[in-house]
Amino acid sequence: MECSFRELVAKLPIGVAIAAVRSKDRNQLPSDTLVLNQDDVLLATATDKAALQQTVSLLGELQPGSIAHDRQDLDYIRVFVSKRSVVGRAIGDLEFPADVACSIVQVRRGDSDMMPRPDLILEVGDRVGVFVHRSRITAVRSFFGDSIKGTADFSYISIGIGAALGLLVGMVPLPIPGLGKFTLGLAGLLLFALYLGKVRRTGNMVWTMPLSANLVLRNFGLTIFLAQVGIASGPKFFATVGTTGVIFLLYGAIIVLALVLITAFICLWVFRLPFDTALG
Numbered sequence: 436m437e438c439s440f441r442e443l444v445a446k447l448p449i450g451v452a453i454a455a456v457r458s459k460d461r462n463q464l465p466s467d468t469l470v471l472n473q474d475d476v477l478l479a480t481a482t483d484k485a486a487l488q489q490t491v492s493l494l495g496e497l498q499p500g501s502i503a504h505d506r507q508d509l510d511y512i513r514v515f516v517s518k519r520s521v522v523g524r525a526i527g528d529l530e531f532p533a534d535v536a537c538s539i540v541q542v543r544r545g546d547s548d549m550m551p552r553p554d555l556i557l558e559v560g561d562r563v564g565v566f567v568h569r570s571r572i573t574a575v576r577s578f579f580g581d582s583i584k585g586t587a588d589f590s591y592i593s594i595g596i597g598a599a600l601g602l603l604v605g606m607v608p609l610p611i612p613g614l615g616k617f618t619l620g621l622a623g624l625l626l627f628a629l630y631l632g633k634v635r636r637t638g639n640m641v642w643t644m645p646l647s648a649n650l651v652l653r654n655f656g657l658t659i660f661l662a663q664v665g666i667a668s669g670p671k672f673f674a675t676v677g678t679t680g681v682i683f684l685l686y687g688a689i690i691v692l693a694l695v696l697i698t699a700f701i702c703l704w705v706f707r708l709p710f711d712t713a714l715g
Contacts, residue, residue, distance in 0.1 A: 438471050439467070439468075439469070439470055439471070440453070440456075440465050440466060440467060440468075440469040440470070440471060443471060446493065447479075447490060447493070448481075448483075448489045449486065450481050450482060450483045450486045450550060451479055451480070451481040451483075451486050451489075451490050452479070452480050452540070452550060452551070453465050453477050453478065453479055453480075454478045454480050454538060454540035454566060455478040455509055455540075455566055456469060456476070456477055456478070457476040457477075457478075458471075458472060458476075462507075462508040462509045463508065464509070464536060464537070464538045464566060465538070477494060478540075479491075479494075480540050480541060481550070482549070482550055506569065507569075508568065509566045509567065509568060510566070510567060510568070510569045510572065511540075511564060511565070511566055512564075512565055512567065512572055512575065513543075513562050513563065513564050513565075514562070514563050514575065514579045514580075514581040515560065515561070515562060515563075515581050515583055516557045516558065516559060516560065516561040516562075516563055516580065517559060517560075517579070517580030517581065517582040517583075517584075518579055518580030519639065519641055521557055521579055521580065522559050522636065522641050522643070523556060523557070523558070523635040523636030523641050523642075523643060524556065524636070525553060525554050525555060525556050525557075526539055526542075526552065526553055526554075526555050526556075526557065527553030527554060531578060532574055534571070534574070535567070535571045535575060535578070536567070536568065536571070537565050537566060537567035537568075537571070538565065538566045538567075539551040539563055539564070539565055540564050540565070540566055541563070541564030542555060542562070542564070543561065543562040543563075543564075544558065544560070544561050544562075544646070545560075545646050551563075556635055558635075558645070558646070559589075559641075559644070560645045560646050560647060589644045589645060589648045590640075590641060592640075593640055593641060593642055594644075597627065597628060597631050597642060598624065600627055601623055601624030601625070601626075601627035601628055602623070602624055603623075604619065604623035604624070604626070604627045605618060605619040605620045605622060605624055605627075606618055606623070607619075607623070698713075
């Protein structure tokens, strides 16, 4: 029984996408004008296993390997997103070269797999899974950049401009009727950074930072903060312990332990959160 590809997509569960179609022993990319026949094989992708099982029940018999083993028409590659012309753009807004026909079937960001929705915005360091003809693999790699070095680079210019603008926002006096004026100070920098993180890019200026660089700077900043607190508080801590003994340490341990146990009980047994989430 024949049906159009668009009609089939409308029946699929939410979170399921068709990445490729095998018809008459040839693999091809799906399109809205494609007409599906009864013996055609579809390659479906999903992040939800239950939705994928519903798709198998809807389409019919499962045929593992019938598409993946044939690479003469389509091949699967994974590329790093590192080119500035791609970073910060939605998948639906990407303009591939005219002679390149490809389909994005997967996006992996950090440790998470994401469905390639048209409104999904690509970030530096994303790994994109693409179906493309073997003769155009080089063109696709060049389009995305595919540089692992780019996953750790960030623009000092965008960070400097964003920080300067955020500080200026924090210096603007805001009047409050009956109370006078006040400024946001460093809170203005934080609010402006949140805004730039939402915008992601302005023209050729990319405001986002690669995940790997973000984690390194975050951990380094936390280390510096803890070191500064320890150096500043160390003399006072030993002076207090020498004066009052260890009784305050015991009180502090009891208070912290009580808080941890109460929080752990609520998170693990009441809200049923995973252990690592509750620990965070």
